[in-house]
Amino acid sequence: MWPQLYWNIGFAPADYAKLLPWWAAVARGSKTKLYLGEALYKAGDPAQPAAWQDPAELSRHLTLADRYPEVGGHVFFAARDVAVDPVGAMARVVADHYGQPAKPPR
Numbered sequence: 001m002w003p004q005l006y007w008n009i010g011f012a013p014a015d016y017a018k019l020l021p022w023w024a025a026v027a028r029g030s031k032t033k034l035y036l037g038e039a040l041y042k043a044g045d046p047a048q049p050a051a052w053q054d055p056a057e058l059s060r061h062l063t064l065a066d067r068y069p070e071v072g073g074h075v076f077f078a079a080r081d082v083a084v085d086p087v088g089a090m091a092r093v094v095a096d097h098y099g100q101p102a103k104p105p106r
Helices: 016-027 057-065 079-084 090-097
Strands: 032-036 071-076
Touching: 016 032, 016 057, 032 057, 057 071, 057 090, 071 079
Parallel strands: 032 071
Antiparallel strands: none
16 A cells, blocks of 8 residues: 655644554554655645745654554655755655665565
């Protein structure tokens, strides 16, 4: 299962911090593999809410997701934004969460 949680923490209509535990509960006790879709493309986009102007927003998503053993990993959209990393959000994610080589999917 790959839910696209493309909203920031605190976004009232669809708060990442509220949707994540819901998805974890859906996957809990099943054989479903849960990988979260992350909106890297929103990082630094001036058309997005203030939270996306902070390069640490995505890192906070991964920190929050670490509390849920059901989460098997993250998928960052779009691939071009992983390479370009316009505001350093992906560099922050790597520094904060990927100090070791990634584990293969379970």
